[in-house]
Amino acid sequence: MLHFSKQTIYTEHMSIIRDIAGIAKGMSVTFREMFAPTVVENYPDGPGPMKGAVFQERFRGLHVLQRDENGLEKCVACFLCAAACPSNCIYIEAAENTEENRISGAERYAEVYNIDYNRCIFCGYCVEACPTDAITHGHGFELATFNASNLVYRKEQLLAPIKPMRTEAPVESTSQLKEPAQDHP
Ligand code: SF4
Ligand code: SF4
Structure with missing residues (x-):
């Protein structure tokens, strides 16, 4: 017949409690991150010419x-x-x-x-x-x-592409300005 001392049983209980506390701590981090806002960039499936990559102005590229x-x-x-x-x-x-x-x-x-x-x-x-x-x-x-x-x-x-020359938009004379749309019955 096996005999366990009170000290052995106490040590085993403490060990189980420590394991559960460790798992709970790890899972709390997992759940916190699951609901935190996403901060990664969606490259290369993002929008725009940079395909979702975001750069600081100081970034030195090509x-x-x-x-x-x-x-x-x-x-x-x-x-x-x-x-x-x-x-x-x-x-x-x-x-x-x-x-x-x-x-x-x-x-x-x-x-x-x-x-x-x-x-x-x-x-x-x-x-x-x-x-x-x-x-x-x-x-x-x-x-x-x-x-x-x-x-x-x-x-x-x-080489930077040649920018199209800016042309001034012709100013509309008052006679060319559109009348506000009338509501017809
Ligand atoms: S071309 Fe030469 S000087 Fe210019 S960034 Fe590259 S290594 Fe530096
Ligand atoms: S002017 Fe042209 S050759 Fe002179 S430093 Fe600038 S890029 Fe280089």
Whole structure:
């Protein structure tokens, strides 16, 4: 016949109570999180061009080569960005603007402007070095590819699109203003 001392029974009871308390504590966390608002982003099934991804303004993504208000390229091929780049991943070939072929507002423009994203560390030094604010960081981030040569982005891929010129909406004369709709019986 087995004999258990009072001390053994007490220890076993305490152990069971501790286990139940542990499970209850864990389940309380589970239930709390089940009813908390969702904070994850619904990428890539979310709305908009970023497919649900949300970025802080300071996020450094793919570069954008900017244009001025006349649609001309802001880059003047000064090479300062390439000199500042610690990864040596910017390649530029400069060319002269002519009256027949004006690409930038200055004497020169970048005929070739490549960034090798195999090497870029998104440090932003090129952006800081640029005297004309020609290069900025955008929010593009979908760079993954099976072919490393696809990661060498050319100027045509980096250039900001030309904005359509703003046209003033013609002012309607008072005679053209529509009469308020009349209710017909
Ligand atoms: S972000 Fe940094 S590493 Fe990338 S191109 Fe600019 S300077 Fe080079
Ligand atoms: S992007 Fe800016 S720093 Fe780089 S070559 Fe053009 S003007 Fe110079």
